[in-house]
Amino acid sequence: MSTKSDSEIDMDGPGSFCRARNPTGTNSQTNSMTSLQKISLAITGSMEKFFYRWGFFVATHPLKAISCCLLITSICGLGIFNFTMENRPDKLWIPRNSEFAQNTEWIRATFPSPIRTSFAIVTADNVLVPEVMRVILNIHERVKQIEVTGGKNWESLCYKLPITKFLSKRKRRSIGQAYLHSNSTTNSHTGLQILSNDFDDAFDDEFFSENSTLKPQTSESGFSQLFVVPDEFYCSIVNELDAACWEVSPAELWSFDKSLIDNLTQEEIIRVVNHELISPIFGRSVNYTAEFGGNIVRNDLGEVISAGSVLLRWSIGINQTLLQEGRVVTDKTGEVADDDCLEWELKWIDLMKNISKDMPPGINTYFVNSQSWMEISEATILDDGMQLAMGFIIMFFYVGIMLGKFNVVEQRPLLTIAGLSCVGLACVVSYGLCSLCFIVYGPVNKILPFLLLGIGIDDMFVIMQCWNNLFSSPLTNKSKLSIPERMGMAMKHAGVSITVTSLTDVAAFGVGASTIMPGLQSFCIYAAVGIIAVFLLQATFFVACFALDQKRVEDRRNAFFLWIKYKEDEFIPNSWSQESYLQTLFNRILAKYLFTPWAKITVILITLSMLGVTMYGNTLLRQEFDPMWFLPSDSYMSKYVEKRETYYPGTGYPSFLVANQVNWSESFQSFDRVLNDLKSSDAIYNLENWYDDFKEYSNANFDTNIPNRPLTPSKFQKYMGKFLYSPAGSKHRPYFKSDGNFSCGESLPPLKTVVMPFRFRKFNGPQEHIPALRKVKSLLKTANMTFNHHESPKFFVTGTGLVAWETDNIINAELYRNVSLSLLCVLVTTFLLLANFRICDYATHIALAFMTCTGSRESRAKQALKNIGPAVLNGGFSTFLAIILLAGSKSHAFQSFFKIFSVVIVCGLFHGLIFLPVLLSIFGPEPYPFAYSRDHELFDAFKPQKVVEMKPLQNSQVQVEVKDSSNANNPLFSTNNNLAPLLLCSREFESQVQRTQQ
Incomplete structure (x- = not known):
């Protein structure tokens, strides 16, 4: 003894x-360890001890462990009641504290739009034919029949324009006369029409022009009818104008008269659209050739005789009483609306979906409105759910095959369900906790369940592999150890491995959570919480279920019908079901031939070749961002945007100059210089220039000398009040917000905010639009404008389409920053835990097995490959299966994610199972003491x-x-x-x- x-x-x-x-050499081995190795060994040893005790405890009390997991998950899931989905691009991809984000939020609150516009494009080989005109009239009539709650229809909800036939003989009808409302009072809450829509200008200056080209328009004459008739008489006419619904449609040229349109000929259509330039409804000049797109053909006279498309528009007005009282709602794109508007827009979308299906051959319709983005985003949730369900079904069969053996006792369907349930429970925890912390859910987060599915299955395979390595045949070779003791031993080794990989994943996503892009930050936080949850659930819930299932196996109960129990002599596993063919692949083929000299040389050459190819590929990396990538490519909105780019490519990007609390009487010279610089810039397509119109109007009628001689504030307010109700200036009136109301013939109250619409020219990617945007911003910052002594003096450029440009401006730096920091965190994590900075993720399992073996480098590499290689391959392949359904996604973003992640998996498996073992067999570090x-x-x-x-x-x-x-x-x-x-x-x-x- x-x-x-x-x-x-x-x-x-x-x-x-x-x-x-070995009692000899223990102290010498300890003394030869580096400090880092001692730290690593202490950490690894502590984790091994912890996971042994944890596995033993969970397997001893499996029902309690399962109950606790379900209870904690349920509590965390309560946070889902605070779930908030965010789809506004400026809230997702622009830093919250950036100037652009603050200005966008300010303009929404200060200058809400009173109008919401719906768009449709009708295409055909030639839209100037009777068949297309009848289709357009049919769309008009069906839109008029839309009714919302309370019996309100198009006539009661539409945005009405005044009928101004008495002014139709002017040389050019200004866009502004469209705003001579039957109520001539302009209030301080009049909003910016354009900002109510992400897709186009609500008001197209070219449409109200006699010119038939797509060139920028010149300014109005300074002549004013206020000097032809007395103010009182002129304003009384304005106050009594009738109004009609504003709908941009070529059918307007025939007063939407069905009898006339049904009898049209192509020659008559060509004549009317080219020469009948006065609207029979409004009495204003119109230019419908500006609404034609595609392959436009003109004859020798310059007449448009053929076009591939025509753009239609319907504008509905927000209840002005509710708008002034602040009782309007904000839709999920951040724009104001009332309930009737939102309901009408959704019914319009449903109608246009039906109409697009019933188009005659050769004629197509594409449509969009302010509700489209949110409507499509919500509709894709069902598709995402179906994809996720299919992913779970595929994973069920694969995991069931890999976890169990092919006999009625050792097959593990219930354990497979338990393992997959961990992923679902982790999603509940992640969504609940993050929602509880008011972290919004963005479109990128839809990938999260697929990501957690792959990671969770990986952990499960590692646990199962360690169990099989220790206790491969419990029925034929019974163990005297209890299930808790055996589970403790399996977790002692598996726990360290899944901890290292989980910590590296959490570290990478944790660093990503520090990004300045809210949408990416949200995804990283959700992912980090989900990975922690799936790790804890696999180490607890799955282990508990595993212990129960193992007891069933050792009791020889049927895997599918638990009440059927076999006696020892009634059930003997067949020999082929006890074989692991994947293990055989690693033992007899890969470990045998991979370490031959020629195989090593080949692997190294292939790896170096891959390195060269990928380095060259990085030089071809092109930076670009488009929020539309998150929508399905076959969605009606994506199709509309595609056709808009195809048929109307030269119209440029709508944007706005916004000036708040500017002292205009002292700033004309500075503003004049800014506008001259903008007009001379090759970045600007056109400018809706109220300043030049006002300067010409004032200098011609009031003997002023703007900008050389400043105006007194009282004269500026007086002349500006007349200008905004004149034919020359009325088109600009919606872009002015004053401190109080004013009517025709009155002086303008102190001016608060002025907006000037303009268009950037069409650019070819970030290499062009980023410098253009920076140039405009630089001009505004150096403008030397004089501001009033009030809060929020501002002078900036904005526009809904600029969100993508702002994102392009920061995404390049964010890419390299986040990748570098993630790599650094992964290296630090693995370095501390394994005392080796040359491995991560897939390679972590191999490296950990390598470090726990002694012998020659080659023998240790072989042994590591045999021990944990099958689990790594299963984990990688299961991760690929988890995302494989994304290959059929209609979203460009999700397709890109699938392609990138698939390459990551393939390269990770190659480096972990092929290149790393070869490298370790040559340069591998010393094993742990x-x-x-x-x-x-x-x-x-x-x-x-x-x-x-x-x-x-x-x-x-x-x-x-x-x-x-x-x-x-x-x-x-x-x-x-x-x-x-x-x-x-x-x-x-x-x-x-x-x-x-x-």
């Missing part, structure tokens, strides 16, 4: 197995040898016996058992071990 010293017996904890260590030798490797097949077993005695002493492992009656020493290098330390007798000499 004898006992061993501390250097010979290492006890890892209650009820644990202890490694038999006290690592298992090859003969004593925990995962290796046991060779008969002598081991030490400790037995309790009644006098509180410990008897240590040397037993021959060839004892066939003791499963602990069976040649088929992998526990030879371990000492069985009974939990209840651990405290009885005394340190005496043999």
Whole structure:
């Protein structure tokens, strides 16, 4: 009888197995360790002890563990009641504290738009034919029939324009006369029409022009009818104008008269659209040739005789009373609306969907409105749910095959369901906790369940692989160890591996959460929380279910019908079901041939070639961002945008100059210089220039000399009030917001905000539009404008289409920043835990197995590949299966994610299973101190040898016996058992071990 010293017996904890260590050389090995190796060993050893105890505890109390997991998940899931989905591009891809984001929010609150516009494009080989005109009239009539709650229809909801036939003889009808409302009072809450729509200008200056080209328009004459008739008479006419619904449609040229349109000829259509330039409804000049697009053909006279498309518009007005009282609602794009408007827009979308299906052959309709983005985003949730359900079904079959064996007892369908349930529970935890913390859910987050599915399955395979390495055939080779003890041993090794990979994932996403882009930040936070949740659930919920399922297996119960129990002689597993063919692939093929000299040379050459190709590919990387990528490519909105780009490519990008609290009487010279610079810039397509119109009007009628001689504030307000109700200036009136109301003939109250619409020219990518935007911003910052002594003096450029440009401006720096920091965090994490900075993720499992083996570098690399290689391959392939359904996604963003992630998986598996083992066999670091030798490797097949077993005695002493492992009656020493290098330390007798000499 004898006992061993501390250097010979290492006890890892209650009820644990202890490694038999070589008593010689222990101190020298410890002394030769670096500080980092000591830290790493301490961390790894602590984790091993923790996970042994954790596995033992969970397997001892599986029902309690399962109940706790479900309870905690349910509590976390309550946060989903605070779930908020965000789809506004400026809220997702622009830094919250950026000037652009603040200005966008300010303009929405200060200058809300009173109008919402719906658009449709009708295409055909030639739209100037009777068939197309009848289709357009049919659309008009069906839109008029839309009714919302309370019986309101198009006539009661539309945005009405005044009928101004008395002014139709002017040389050019200004756009502004469209705004001579029947109520001539202009209030301080009049909004910016354009900002109510993300897709086009609500008011097209070219449409109200007699010119038939798409060139920028010149300014009005300074002549004013206020000097032809007295103010009182002129304003009385304005106050009594009738109004009609504003709908831009070529059918307007025939007053929407069905009898006339049904009898049209192509010649008549061509004549009217080219020469009948006065609207029979409004009496204003119109230019419908500006609404034609595509392949426009003109004859020798310059007449448009053929076009591929025509643009239609319907404008509905927001209830002005509600708008002034602040009782309007904000839709999910951030724009104001009332309930009737929102309901009408949704019904319009449904109608246009039906109309587009019933188009005659050769004629197509594409449409969009302010509700489209949100309507499509919500509709895709169902599609995402279907894809996720299909993904779970595919994973169920794959995981079921890989976890179980092909017999009715050792198949594991219930355990497969439990493992997949961890992913669903992790999603609930992630969504609940993040929603509870008011973290919004963006479009990128839809990928999260697929990501967690791949990561969760990976953890499950590692746990299962470690179990199989230790206890491969529990039915044919029974173990004396209890299920909790065996589960503790499996988790002792699997827990460290999945902890390292999970920590690296969390570190990478945690760094991503520091990004300045809110949409990406949201995704990273959701992902980090989800990864932590799936890790904890796999280590607890899955392990508990595993313990219960293992008890079922050892009780020989049917895997599908649990009430069927087989006796020992009734069920003997067939031999082929006990084979792991994937393990055989690694043992007999990959580990055998991968380490030959020629194979190593080939692998290194292939890796270097891949490195060269990818480095060259990075030089071709093109920066671009478009929020439309998050919508399905076959959605009606995507199709509309595509056709808009195809048929109307030269119209440029609508934007606005916004000036708030500017002292205009002292700023004309500065503003004049800014506008001259903009007009001379090759970045600007056209400018709706109220300043030049006002300057010409005032200098011609009031003998002023703007900008050379400043106006007094009182004169500026007086002349501006007349200008905004004149034919020359009325088109600009919606873009002025004053401190109070004013009517025709009155002086303008103190001016607060002025907006000037303009268009950037068409650009070819960020390399052009980023410098153009920077140039405009620079001009405004150096404009030297004089501001009033009020809060919020502003002078900036904005526009809904500029969101993508602002994102392009920061995304390049964010890309390299986040990738670099993520790589650094992964390296630091693995370096601290494994004392090696050359591995991550897939490679982590191989490296960890390599570091725990002794022997030559090549033998350790082979052993590591055999031990954990199958689990790594299963994990990688299962991750690919988790995202494979994204390959059929209609979203460009999700298709790109699938392509990129697939390449990451393939490269990760190649580096982890092929390149890293070859590299380790040549340059691998020294193993951990006290690592298992090859003969004593925990995962290796046991060779008969002598081991030490400790037995309790009644006098509180410990008897240590040397037993021959060839004892066939003791499963602990069976040649088929992998526990030879371990000492069985009974939990209840651990405290009885005394340190005496043999």
